[in-house]
Amino acid sequence: MAQKPSIPKGTRDFSPIEMARRNYIFDTIRESFIRFGFEAIETPAMENLSSLLGKYGDEGDKLLFKILNSGNYLSKIGDTELLPENSKQLSTLICEKGLRYDLTVPFARYVVQHRNDITFPFKRYQIQAVWRADRPQKGRYREFFQCDVDVIGSTSLLNEVELIQIVDDVFRKLNISATIKINNRKILAAIAEKIGYPEKLTDITVAMDKLDKIGLEKVHEELLSKGISEDSLEMLDVFMNLQGNSNDEKMGCLRELIGNSSIGSIGMSELDKVFSYLKDMDIKNKVELDLNLARGLSYYTGAIIEVVANDVSIGSICGGGRYDDLTGIFGLKDVSGVGVSFGADRIYDVLLQLDLFPGESMVSTQAMFVNFGEKEEEYCLPLLAKLRAAGINSEIYPENTKMKKQMTYANNKNIPFVLLAGENEIKEGKLTVKNMKSSEQSLINIDEFIDLIK
Amino acid sequence: MAQKPSIPKGTRDFSPIEMARRNYIFDTIRESFIRFGFEAIETPAMENLSSLLGKYGDEGDKLLFKILNSGNYLSKIGDTELLPENSKQLSTLICEKGLRYDLTVPFARYVVQHRNDITFPFKRYQIQAVWRADRPQKGRYREFFQCDVDVIGSTSLLNEVELIQIVDDVFRKLNISATIKINNRKILAAIAEKIGYPEKLTDITVAMDKLDKIGLEKVHEELLSKGISEDSLEMLDVFMNLQGNSNDEKMGCLRELIGNSSIGSIGMSELDKVFSYLKDMDIKNKVELDLNLARGLSYYTGAIIEVVANDVSIGSICGGGRYDDLTGIFGLKDVSGVGVSFGADRIYDVLLQLDLFPGESMVSTQAMFVNFGEKEEEYCLPLLAKLRAAGINSEIYPENTKMKKQMTYANNKNIPFVLLAGENEIKEGKLTVKNMKSSEQSLINIDEFIDLIK
Numbered sequence: 001m002a003q004k005p006s007i008p009k010g011t012r013d014f015s016p017i018e019m020a021r022r023n024y025i026f027d028t029i030r031e032s033f034i035r036f037g038f039e040a041i042e043t044p045a046m047e048n049l050s051s052l053l054g055k056y057g058d059e060g061d062k063l064l065f066k067i068l069n070s071g072n073y074l075s076k077i078g079d080t081e082l083l084p085e086n087s088k089q090l091s092t093l094i095c096e097k098g099l100r101y102d103l104t105v106p107f108a109r110y111v112v113q114h115r116n117d118i119t120f121p122f123k124r125y126q127i128q129a130v131w132r133a134d135r136p137q138k139g140r141y142r143e144f145f146q147c148d149v150d151v152i153g154s155t156s157l158l159n160e161v162e163l164i165q166i167v168d169d170v171f172r173k174l175n176i177s178a179t180i181k182i183n184n185r186k187i188l189a190a191i192a193e194k195i196g197y198p199e200k201l202t203d204i205t206v207a208m209d210k211l212d213k214i215g216l217e218k219v220h221e222e223l224l225s226k227g228i229s230e231d232s233l234e235m236l237d238v239f240m241n242l243q244g245n246s247n248d249e250k251m252g253c254l255r256e257l258i259g260n261s262s263i264g265s266i267g268m269s270e271l272d273k274v275f276s277y278l279k280d281m282d283i284k285n286k287v288e289l290d291l292n293l294a295r296g297l298s299y300y301t302g303a304i305i306e307v308v309a310n311d312v313s314i315g316s317i318c319g320g321g322r323y324d325d326l327t328g329i330f331g332l333k334d335v336s337g338v339g340v341s342f343g344a345d346r347i348y349d350v351l352l353q354l355d356l357f358p359g360e361s362m363v364s365t366q367a368m369f370v371n372f373g374e375k376e377e378e379y380c381l382p383l384l385a386k387l388r389a390a391g392i393n394s395e396i397y398p399e400n401t402k403m404k405k406q407m408t409y410a411n412n413k414n415i416p417f418v419l420l421a422g423e424n425e426i427k428e429g430k431l432t433v434k435n436m437k438s439s440e441q442s443l444i445n446i447d448e449f450i451d452l453i454k
Numbered sequence: 455m456a457q458k459p460s461i462p463k464g465t466r467d468f469s470p471i472e473m474a475r476r477n478y479i480f481d482t483i484r485e486s487f488i489r490f491g492f493e494a495i496e497t498p499a500m501e502n503l504s505s506l507l508g509k510y511g512d513e514g515d516k517l518l519f520k521i522l523n524s525g526n527y528l529s530k531i532g533d534t535e536l537l538p539e540n541s542k543q544l545s546t547l548i549c550e551k552g553l554r555y556d557l558t559v560p561f562a563r564y565v566v567q568h569r570n571d572i573t574f575p576f577k578r579y580q581i582q583a584v585w586r587a588d589r590p591q592k593g594r595y596r597e598f599f600q601c602d603v604d605v606i607g608s609t610s611l612l613n614e615v616e617l618i619q620i621v622d623d624v625f626r627k628l629n630i631s632a633t634i635k636i637n638n639r640k641i642l643a644a645i646a647e648k649i650g651y652p653e654k655l656t657d658i659t660v661a662m663d664k665l666d667k668i669g670l671e672k673v674h675e676e677l678l679s680k681g682i683s684e685d686s687l688e689m690l691d692v693f694m695n696l697q698g699n700s701n702d703e704k705m706g707c708l709r710e711l712i713g714n715s716s717i718g719s720i721g722m723s724e725l726d727k728v729f730s731y732l733k734d735m736d737i738k739n740k741v742e743l744d745l746n747l748a749r750g751l752s753y754y755t756g757a758i759i760e761v762v763a764n765d766v767s768i769g770s771i772c773g774g775g776r777y778d779d780l781t782g783i784f785g786l787k788d789v790s791g792v793g794v795s796f797g798a799d800r801i802y803d804v805l806l807q808l809d810l811f812p813g814e815s816m817v818s819t820q821a822m823f824v825n826f827g828e829k830e831e832e833y834c835l836p837l838l839a840k841l842r843a844a845g846i847n848s849e850i851y852p853e854n855t856k857m858k859k860q861m862t863y864a865n866n867k868n869i870p871f872v873l874l875a876g877e878n879e880i881k882e883g884k885l886t887v888k889n890m891k892s893s894e895q896s897l898i899n900i901d902e903f904i905d906l907i908k
Contacts, residue, residue, distance in 0.1 A: 005505050005563045005784045008551050011498035013564055015571070016578070019494040035842050037819040037849025039867070040473040044465035044597050045499060045553075045583065046519075051459055065500075066522040068549055070587040074541040082536055087528040095522055097462050099499075109459045110467055117469070119866040121852055124470070129499065133524040143498050156852035158831070280835065330459045365491040377612070381734060388489050395491025398575055398610035412573040413493070 010134070010142030016413075017362065022145075024361045025174070025344055025351070026127055029147045032169045033125040036162055038149055041124050043106040045131075046097045053092070055105045055329060063132045065142075066095035099131040103148040103341070104326070111152055112330040120153030127344075139314070139349060150339025152326070157270060159338050160303045160322065161277040167307055167318055167340060168283045174347070175356050177310040178317070180283075181290035184271050185300045185321070187254065190264025191239050191291070194257060195232040204228065204236070205294035211240055212292070239291050247275060247289045270302060286310075299323040305340055309350045317350060318342045366453060367417040368410045369396040370403065379426045380419075383446045390450045410436060419449070464588070464596030470867075471816065476599075478815045479628070479798055479805070480581055483601045486623045487579040490616055492603055495578050497560040499585075500551045507546070509559045509783060517586045519596075520549035553585040557602040557795070558780070565606055566784040574607030581798075593768070593803060604793025606780070611724060613792050614757045614776065615731040621761055621772055621794060622737045628801070629810050631764040632771070634737075635744035638725050639754050639775070641708065644718025645693050645745070648711060649686040658682070658690070659748035665694055666746070693745050701729060701743045708745075724756060740764075753777040759794055763804045771804060772796045820907060821871040822864045823850040824857065833880045834873075837900045844904050864890060873903070 007013060014022060030040075046067060053061055073094045074082070081090055100106050103126045111118065127147045136142055149166060151159040164180060171178040192201040203226040207219050219240070220233055228236075238257065242250045251268065258264035271289065278287060295304055302322030309317055320340030327335045351357050367387060369380045380396055387394040397406045410418050420432040425443070433449055434441050444452070461467060468476060484494075500521060507515055527548045528536070535544055554560050557580045565572065581601045590596055603620060605613040618634060625632040646655040657680040661673050668676075673694070674687055682690075692711065696704045705722065712718035725743065732741060749758055756776030763771055774794030781789045805811050821841060823834045834850055841848040851860045864872050874886040879897070887903055888895045898906070 005567050006502065007498055007505075007563075007567075008500050008502055011500055013498070013568065014494075014496040015568065016493035016495060019496060023494070034818055034847050035845075037822070037847060039470035039818050040468075040477070041470060042468040042473060044461055044467070045585070046462050046465055046597065048460065048462055051461075062524070065524075067553075068520040068522055068545060070516070070519075072541050074538045074544070077538060079538075082538065084528045084531060084533075084536065087526050090528070091522060099521075109461075113459050113461075114467065114469065119863050121863075123849070131499070143500065151852065154852045158850070158852045162852075277835070280832075281839065364488055364493050368491070378734075381731070385735065391489075393488050393491060395577070395616075396612070398605065398608045398612045398616075409573050409575075 008142065010136030010140075012141060012143070016364070020362045020364065021348060021351070021357050022344065024357060025347055026145075026147070028173050029170050029342055029344075030125070030127060032166050032173070033147075033149050035169070036123075036166050038123045038125040041107075041110060041126055042128060043100065043103075043110055043126070045099055045129070047100050047106055047109070049092060049096055049098045051109050051330075052098050052101060052105060056101055060101060063134055064101055065099040065131050065133055066091055067097040067099070069094055069096055100128075101132055102130050103128060103146050105329070107148065107150065108326045109330055111335065112327050112332045115332060121159075122152045123150075124152070125149040139346065141345065145344040147342040147344055148339060149341075150320075150337050152337035152339075153335055155336045157273045158277065160274050160305075161281065163305065163320070163338065163340050164274070164278060164283065164287065165281055167305070168285050170318075170342065171307070172284050174351065176317075176347070176350055176354070178285045178307050179310055180285055180287045181293050181306045181308070182271070182274070182287060183290055183293040183304040184267040185302055185304060186263045186267030186270065187258065187291070188294065190258040190261040190267060191236070193261055193263070195228070195235045197228060197232060200226060200228065208236075208240060208292040209294040211243075216240070242291055247287070250289045250291070251275075267302075274303070295319055295321065299326065301325075301336075303338060307340075312350045312353050314346055314349060316343070317346045363414055363416060365393050365395055365413055365415045367392060367394040367419055367449070368406075368413075368415045369394070369419045369421070370406050371397040371400045372420075372422055373400040376421055376426070379421055383419075383421075383431070386446055387450065390454075392450065392453055417449075417453070462596065464590030464594075466595060466597070470818070474816045474818065475802060475805070475811050476798065478811060479801055480599075480601070482627050483624050483796055483798075484579070484581065486620050486627070487601075487603050489623070490577075490620050492577045492579040495561075495564060495580055496582060497554065497557075497564055497580070499553055499583070501554050501560055501563070503546060503550055503552045505563050505784075506552050506555060506559060510555055514555060517588055518555055519553040519585050519587055520545055521551040521553070523548055523550055554582075555586055556584050557582060557600050559783070561602065561604065562780045563784055565789065566781050566786045569786060575613075576606045577604075578606070579603040593800065595799065599798040601796040601798055602793060603795075604774075604791050606791035606793075607789055609790045611727045612731065614728050614759075615735070617759065617774070617792065617794050618728070618732060618737065618741065619735055621759070622739050624772075624796065625761070626738050628805065630771075630801070630804055630808070632739045632761050633764055634739055634741045635747050635760045635762070636725070636728070636741065637744055637747040637758040638721040639756055639758060640717045640721030640724065641712065641745065642748065644712040644715040644721060645690070647715055647717070649682070649689045651682060651686060654680060654682065660750070662690075662694060662746040663748040663750075665697075670694065696745055701741070704743050704745070705729075721756075728757070749773055749775065753780065755779075755790075757792060761794075766804045766807050768800055768803060770797070771800045817868055817870060819847050819849055819867055819869045821846060821848040821873055821903070822860075822867075822869045823848070823873045823875070824860050825851040825854045826874075826876055827854040830875055830880070833875050837873075837875075837885070840900055841904065844908075846904065846907055871903075871907070 129143050129145050131143050167180055188205050192198050192204050207222045211219055293304055293306055300321035301324040304321040306316045307318035322338040324336045326337050384396055416436055418434045425431055430443050430445050432441055432443055583597050583599050585597050621634055642659050646652050646658050661676045665673055747758055747760055754775035755778040758775040760770045761772035776792040778790045780791050838850055870890055872888045879885055884897050884899050886895055886897055
């Protein structure tokens with residue numbers, strides 16, 4: 001036989017059992033999105049490279065999958081450009097399209113392109129694959145799936161609250177115990193101001209964000225190397241050490257420490273409002289103000305949200321925040337948005353590790369008729385049609401082959417009930433129903449079986 | 455403002471209303487697939503080019519979207535290869551991956567790659583996008599969606615029957631009146647044999663297949679030009695003219711005309727068996743033996759199936775057949791399969807043209823609270839939570855803005871009920887419910903509203 005075929009590294013096939021598990025996740029997330037009034041959009045896998053380049057930094061540009069132009073893609077390339085050392089510049093000459101890298105930039109592009117047809121505030125969700133030419137490693141793929149939910153065109157903090165409710169709803173339904181961390185960019189700005197380095201906001205928050213991973217000492221080292229003074233670090237420690245206190249205590253300290261900063265007090269009143277809404281919302285998962293949370297900060301301007309699973313160390317399984325100028329990259333200014341993104345692949349790993357996939361959601365076919373030959377088929381086929389008409393997923397083994405082979409098939413496919421009709425059953429107008437889990441057998445008619453399943 | 459962003463030609467964004475319509479189609483098809491015992495798989499968007507090249511003919515190879523290798527993709531290219539006139543050979547040196555062109559070849563690759571983990575017969579379905587660098591035109595896209603369902607590893611004709619049942623089930627649920635045409639490659643072979651040109655099977659059937667489009671005269675011209683004699687054409691006319699007769703009549707004629715051909719009699723007994731099964735199956739759409747149906751023939755070896763909508767001229771909306779050696783292209787011989795593929799984009803056009811999308815399936819959010827300000831929010835938010843807990847998709851307008859703007863939002867989003875709670879309603883513990891279709895208003899409490907919706 002020829003060499004076994006394979007797929008590109010970092011990509012995956014999904015088998016029926018994996019699909020069932022993945023659909024359990026997607027369906028749960030989608031149900032919450034819809035329950036809260038969000039609507040689906042989809043964008044094409046390919047975007048114009050001009051829409052993607054420059055949106056993810058230099059590193060991101062390198063990780064874009066570029067698509068070779070069709071036809072004679074070299075026809076307009078001059079000899080001087082067609083040189084081995086020219087690969088970077090050449091790539092944008094021979095490729096006009098690329099695969100989407102995330103769902104955020106295509107969404108911004110969508111909003112700008114269709115702004116005259118959209119009713120704002122626009123509550124949209126989007127569940128699609130994204131592609132990155134990252135070095136593949138455990139848990140990191142070149143094709144993976146994001147579930148984004150955003151409200152665009154409304155500055156109301158009710159949106160932040162609804163997103164936290166959705167996060168809570170999703171993880172509650174999935175039985176994942178989670179901690180929902182929130183922070184606010186304006187408070188981080190006030191902290192940087194307070195310690196005397198408003199212009200070093202990014203350096204400071206990027207370092208704070210690493211506290212859990214590298215510890216206080218290393219955070220200090222990093223900040224000293226960025227030119228932050230020892231005195232300022234001492235002040236910063238007060239904020240970092242608030243970790244572990246209740247949200248009320250943290251808010252109390254913040255009021256004392258940064259309450260007189262104008263940006264700080266705006267940030268605090270935003271947080272106050274979110275917390276006060278949430279109090280009446282029956283949120284089951286812990287919501288924790290985490291002053292060290294920054295998430296790269298890149299475009300967040302208000303709320304910052306990140307979710308971790310309490311029982312598995314796998315990093316964040318959901319995250320997002322408020323951004324005031326997402327569509328600016330495509331020329332439409334001052335459209336505020338807020339959203340979060342669920343990482344389906346990590347959620348999959350959490351559910352698998354904690355054995356939380358519900359058995360019943362993995363059952364696809366509920367009943368299988370054993371095939372004993374033509375005469376028996378004639379008896380079974382109308383009964384099979386009846387099951388299907390009653391909404392029961394069912395099948396007949398297509399060939400009259402060895403019983404053992406047929407039972408193995410049912411077993412491998414996790415079919416809970418096998419139906420047998422031989423001479424006796426046919427004479428009595430009944431079926432032998434075998435429960436594949438308990439191995440119990442009973443002789444009943446088709447209506448009784450339908451009742452049993454329903 | 456900068457130039458409005460756009461997407462690559464031949465690709466599409468899907469807005470919420472389009473997504474709702476598309477999901478109505480996908481959900482209907484998926485439900486039937488699952489009802490009949492099929493399981494989902496998915497394969498990556500990118501395949502190794504070596505898996506794709508040579509599988510779709512020269513024309514197909516040209517239509518593959520190729521993905522530029524990451525990093526310095528020119529590093530191993532010699533000066534002699536890097537020439538403008540070399541674009542075709544160069545493309546396979548600088549691209550190792552391509553986007554999938556259909557779902558059939560990736561499925562064959564999947565079966566071979568995972569053959570030790572698959573329980574045969576393998577009943578799989580796959581609903582995913584495919585990409586072709588075709589010239590875009592009305593109804594033809596560069597990214598489009600296929601819904602494939604196949605049984606692999608079973609030669610039983612029960613599989614053909616089940617596929618026809620699925621086709622009938624899907625179009626019945628979609629309210630599309632369809633004609634399911636079937637034919638058999640073995641019968642076509644017998645016809646070619648009968649008229650004296652067994653070796654010209656493809657030429658003959660390709661021409662017959664065009665009868666509806668170009669008429670008998672042109673079919674004759676085409677066949678004469680391929681070297682078929684006048685006498686043979688006369689014999690062929692008998693077969694082509696069977697169109698319009700009942701299946702029984704056609705089978706009777708075939709029995710007379712090709713009953714003594716060994717391959718013909720096998721084909722006829724296959725068809726007999728399929729028809730006899732179908733008689734007891736309560737098939738609502740017309741099943742028609744169409745001797746002119748060939749579908750390019752490429753790899754079909756037994757049944758050939760094609761479905762057309764009776765009320766819209768749009769070409770086939772579903773098609774497929776039996777192939778005996780699909781996995782041979784990846785080195786695994788003699789695995790028989792049979793399957794059909796639904797064309798989601800054409801089905802979409804049919805439903806749109808016949809106005810068959812059900813209104814209720816387009817409703818996502820069922821109720822919206824008008825936002826009258828903070829005090830009213832306090833009253834509404836627990837009621838909103840109650841609706842959501844009852845499984846009702848609902849939302850509150852996030853900002854206290856003009857009534858007209860809020861009503862326009864509800865209107866544009868097709869929300870059927872708007873809920874208003876001002877001073878009076880709050881005093882009475884009730885809500886004013888406005889039916890957006892009839893404009894009727896009533897004053898009820900939240901439990902009565904839940905009952906109303908359910």
